[in-house]
Amino acid sequence: MSMPSIWMIGDIQGCCGSLETLLSQPDIQEDPDAHFWFAGDLVNRGPQSLATLRRIMSLGDRATVVLGNHDLHLLAMAAGVRKTGKKDTLDEILAADDAQDIIDWLRFQPLAHYEFGHLLVHAGVLPQWDAEQTIELACEVEDALQSPDWKKHLQLMYGNSPDQWDERLKGPDRLRVIINALTRVRFCDKQGRMLLNVKTEPSPEDKSLIPWFNLSKRATRDVTVVFGHWSTLGLKLDNDVICLDSGCLWGGHLTAVRLQDHAVVQVPCAQTLDPRED
Incomplete structure (x- = not known):
């Protein structure tokens, strides 16, 4: 029996509506029997965050999800440690009858x-980090989010410091670096420090801003790292990196890439936000 197709899908x-069209x-x-990998940022800014979560949850074991910064923001709001931002579209989730089930999921x-x-x-x-260490470090954060004290951990999640990995880091500083790398980073400097406030597209002329995947001696070059988060970068298909964020929210596309052969399926999206508002 052949392995089911696996479609890796960018930021929704x-x-x-765009997700339904894509599927x-x-x-x-x-x-x-296809399976779906979702690269995080399932929610926020768009008009149907609640419907999106319910749709993905309905896929059951056919869906693999990693959390993005907007998903963590929703958890922080549910925990009472973050307030609703003026561009957030998350209130309908928190007011839903099944809100607790969604947050726990x-x-x-x-x-x-x-x-x-x-x-x-x-x-x-x-x-x-190589692939094995990345999974191990992600599990440290996952253990915190799944613990009875998850709300307390979320209180300590936010901040840009430390901005560089050190194996000796402990406690909230250690978790914050892991979270920022996995859910926020785009650029680093030559020393590998995360430049978390820069959202532009890469520029060959600016040598001070290095896309994280171009850093020398990156230990994950022997695997294909699949990510979203970077709409100004757009769809990128290389042997060792795939960026899936093709700007659905900004009137671009929602993208799926098949794991087996890296075939691409895209659907055009209505513009929900003006890029100048981000």
Whole structure:
């Protein structure tokens, strides 16, 4: 019996209509047993965050999800440690009859997944980490989110410091670096420090901003790292990195890439936000 297709899908951010259109495409529908890997940021900014979560949850074991920064923001709101932002579209989730079930499901999702030579994260990995260590470090955060004290851990999640990996880090500092790498990083400097406030597209002229995947001696070059989070980078298909975020929220596309052969399926999306508002 052949292995089911695995479709890796970029940031949805509450655009459930686009997700339904993508899932209905002939190349995806032809395998009724297909599985789906979601690269995080399932919710927020788009108009249908609640419907998006319910749809993905309905896929059961056919869905593999890693958490993104917007998903963690929802958990922080549910924990009472973050307030609603002016661009958030999460209130309908927290007001839903099944809100507790949704929040419990979300906080039990991983921050990294490795299988079939592909490492799935939301944003990136630090150069010192190979695939095995990435999974181990993600599990440290997952244990915190799944613990009875998960709300307390979320209180300590936010901040840009420390900005560099050190194996000796402990406690909240250690978890914060792991979270920031897996859910927020785009650029680093030459020393591997995360530059977390920069969201632009890469520029060959600016040598001070190095995309995390271009850092020298990156230990994950022997696998394919699959990520989203970077709409200004857009779809990127290389042997060792795949970026799935093609700007669905900004009137771009929602993208799926088949793991087995890296075939691409995209659907155009209505513009939900002006990129200048981000």
